[in-house]
Amino acid sequence: MTTSITLPSPAKLNLFLHIVGRRPDGYHELQTLFQFLDYGDDITLSLTPEQPGIHLENPVAGVPDDDNLILRAARALVARARHELPGVSIGINKRLPMGGGLGGGSSNAATTLLGLNHLWRLGLDYDELAEIGLALGADVPVFVRGHAAFGEGIGEKLTPAFPPEDWFVVLKPDCHINTAKIFSEQGLTRDTPRIKIAPAFEGDASRYRNDCEGVVKRLYPEVRESMEWLTQFGPARLTGTGACIFGRFPTESAARIIWESKPSGITGFVAKGVNVSPLHQKLTELE
Numbered sequence: 001m002t003t004s005i006t007l008p009s010p011a012k013l014n015l016f017l018h019i020v021g022r023r024p025d026g027y028h029e030l031q032t033l034f035q036f037l038d039y040g041d042d043i044t045l046s047l048t049p050e051q052p053g054i055h056l057e058n059p060v061a062g063v064p065d066d067d068n069l070i071l072r073a074a075r076a077l078v079a080r081a082r083h084e085l086p087g088v089s090i091g092i093n094k095r096l097p098m099g100g101g102l103g104g105g106s107s108n109a110a111t112t113l114l115g116l117n118h119l120w121r122l123g124l125d126y127d128e129l130a131e132i133g134l135a136l137g138a139d140v141p142v143f144v145r146g147h148a149a150f151g152e153g154i155g156e157k158l159t160p161a162f163p164p165e166d167w168f169v170v171l172k173p174d175c176h177i178n179t180a181k182i183f184s185e186q187g188l189t190r191d192t193p194r195i196k197i198a199p200a201f202e203g204d205a206s207r208y209r210n211d212c213e214g215v216v217k218r219l220y221p222e223v224r225e226s227m228e229w230l231t232q233f234g235p236a237r238l239t240g241t242g243a244c245i246f247g248r249f250p251t252e253s254a255a256r257i258i259w260e261s262k263p264s265g266i267t268g269f270v271a272k273g274v275n276v277s278p279l280h281q282k283l284t285e286l287e
């Protein structure tokens with residue numbers, strides 16, 4: 001019986017993000033294209049039958065344990081199981097910047113849900129896990145389902161998509177952006193006309209934009225400056241509500257050349273866009 005697994009918790013990019021309306025509860029209705037990156041955190045889940053309960057080995061800096069999406073995801077599964085489960089110890093190797101628009105916290109929640117479902121042999125399917133995940137964050141369902149997708153609603157209505165698996169230079173301007181703050185800005189575009197999407201979206205995402213970009217560039221000069229630099233080499237775009245921006249390149253070497261020439265002081269990484277989540281690739285290997 002497996003007692004310990006290490007699983008990827010990848011980043012996502014919003015290749016485009018249109019705000020098409022607002023629900024009565026204030027949440028914004030989106031049309032977005034999600035793709036995963038082969039870059040992210042690693043989460044290790046180890047059963048501790050001799051020690052009951054859920055133990056976090058390394059807290060996430062600045063996040064109280066009770067708010068940590070890893071712990072909240074694990075507790076949501078315990079509540080669903082309604083019977084005694086062996087204890088688990090959870091470790092994380094954090095690489096993704098927080099407040100980056102890369103969905104790090106949501107991805108951590110999804111990896112925990114799928115990993116514990118596997119270790120605890122709960123037998124929950126993706127529909128059940130995505131429903132549990134949505135209560136934790138709007139971005140959790142796409143990480144649970146694990147395929148690049150066109151997202152509608154608040155991001156939970158997902159249609160599998162097949163954008164090209166290009167290489168990306170991802171830059172993290174030196175600022176922390178709060179998602180709720182951007183969504184509450186007065187100047188935000190909220191009325192982009194809905195686009196029609198074929199069941200399997202294969203379109204060219206570069207025709208579309210991120211509606212948060214104007215507001216974010218106005219409020220955060222760090223984002224504007226990084227964007228101006230990256231735009232020299234091709235279109236650059238914001239992911240989610242920022243702060244990270246990305247440029248798309250056809251090969252790894254093309255991306256690395258630009259990465260090597262970045263001004264000192266800018267952090268980030270080079271990664272490949274992938275349509276099947278590295279988490280699901282790993283879980284398939286384990287089956």
Ligand SMILES: C[C@](O)(CO)[C@H](O)COP(=O)(O)OP(=O)(O)OC[C@H]1O[C@@H](n2ccc(N)nc2=O)[C@H](O)[C@@H]1O
Nearest residue numbers: 014026027028106137138139154155179180183240241
């Ligand atoms: C911007 C995206 O990253 C796009 O993928 C996501 O929609 C954000 O997802 P997330 O970080 O999981 O966001 P949540 O934790 O669910 O929401 C944070 C806050 O942002 C606002 N919010 C979020 C998502 C949305 N579609 N409309 C909103 O107005 C709400 O005030 C909410 O309280």
Ligand SMILES: Nc1ncnc2c1ncn2[C@@H]1O[C@H](COP(=O)(O)OP(=O)(O)OP(=O)(O)O)[C@@H](O)[C@H]1O
Nearest residue numbers: 068069098099100101102103104105106108139240
């Ligand atoms: N395990 C976790 N890892 C990172 N952030 C977490 C975690 N648990 C809770 N959080 C909280 O969630 C917030 C958003 O984190 P996250 O890394 O998902 O941001 P993001 O990349 O901007 O995501 P998004 O694209 O979904 O807006 C953090 O600022 C933090 O307060």
